[in-house]
Amino acid sequence: MAALVSSSPTLSQVLDRADVWRGDTLARAPLPGVPTGFAELDCELPGGGWPRGGLIEILPVHRGIGELSLLLPALARLSTDELSWLVCVAPPHPLHAPALQAGGIALSRLLVASAPGRDAVWACERSLAADGVGAVVAWLPEVQATSLRRLQLAAERSGTLLFVFRPAACASQSSPAPLRLLLDGEGEQLSVRLLKRRGGAQPAPLSIAIQRPLRLSHALACPASTAPVARSLSRPAIA
Template identity: 70%
Template sequence: MSALPKLAQILDRPDVWRASSLARAPLPGVPTGFAELDGELPGGGWPRACLTELLPDRYGVGEMSLLLPALAQLSSSELAWLVCIAPPHSLYAPALSQSGIDLTRLLVASSSGQDAAWACERSLATEGVGAVVAWLPEAQTASLRRLQLAAEASRTLLFVFRPRSCAQQPSPAPLRLILEGEGEQLSVRLLKRRGGAQSVPLTLAIRRPLSTAHALACSLPAAPGARSVSQPVRTECHRQS
């Protein structure tokens, strides 16, 4: 009969963590591009196979600038697909390109409500997708739980934007961040993480891609070889009944 594992062996497992210490992630994280934020995240970066919930107090505080370094690495270095679902405004191609994102690896899905959540699940199950960025302001707990389970079954980064007012609601997301900011400064508070919440917000110096346009703007990047960069391209996503 094999000996029972010692407590130290149990605590050394990556899927076991103490609430008083920062948890270890089962997979290495994708660097955020902000060293101070990487130091606060399990895995040293944005967690793969995990739902990350972002709660900005309003659109345009720099929420996309926070994600651009990681998205650029995935599309350019790992040649992974990026999927944006239901953005509240059109994406601005020059800003994304200037930040290093390969526009030929970017897909934008136009959908809403349950169709948007369904598009997220399908994207997470698709081989070659490195990150899914979705705006789901009305997502319910059950829907978020399904997305978390779908993310766990993949190696994909999953970012879901919801209003700041959702911060008081329970969520199955292992990582939740509150975002506030103005100009070139972004305040990031870790509302929830594996290893305990963060009491003091981080102040990050973000680099907005263009002085006259944010990544969320009034023009959308074109699909590769399909239209010029000034023309919008969207994929309508609807569930089959």
């Protein structure tokens, strides 16, 4: 009688899976990452860039240190090369359109939702479920853990970049985000510490030189009376 052949996978086959990684190495991402625009940061991220389909939590020690400038190269790439929509949800200050444009973002692909409280999470979920959205950037300082979990699952289903800004004090809290960054610095120098990533621990913070369009004192913001208004989330493009 012919010997039965086991159909169980070998250890090497299991380790070759994209959703399995060793504790001392970076995980292999199922999708290529979106280049951050900073080579030193790309080298530290699974997939070689911002991971698609997962919550990316960004924790600046205070607002205006250049946190949005860290995202500009990737957002510009999505809006111009991939012609994707960019959705900003609940920004704490009016976004300054000339600064965004100077950073390479196609303003015609930008939508802004000034959604207060729980509406901000709803706006994020609607945006993640919409076709053609390349990235969602949200400011959710008081978001609940259950809402973060919902956003993480929504990002996984959509394969869309999801950036969520929260206060640095949240660093000690647990989070479903597979990638968490703590930001510090001033001027055009940013210190980036990877608090959490799929892979080994980061040995030391990265020092990254950023460009701050128009040298604005507050990250890409200006008084509401003079700020050009980006298009509303309620437009049919992503309804």
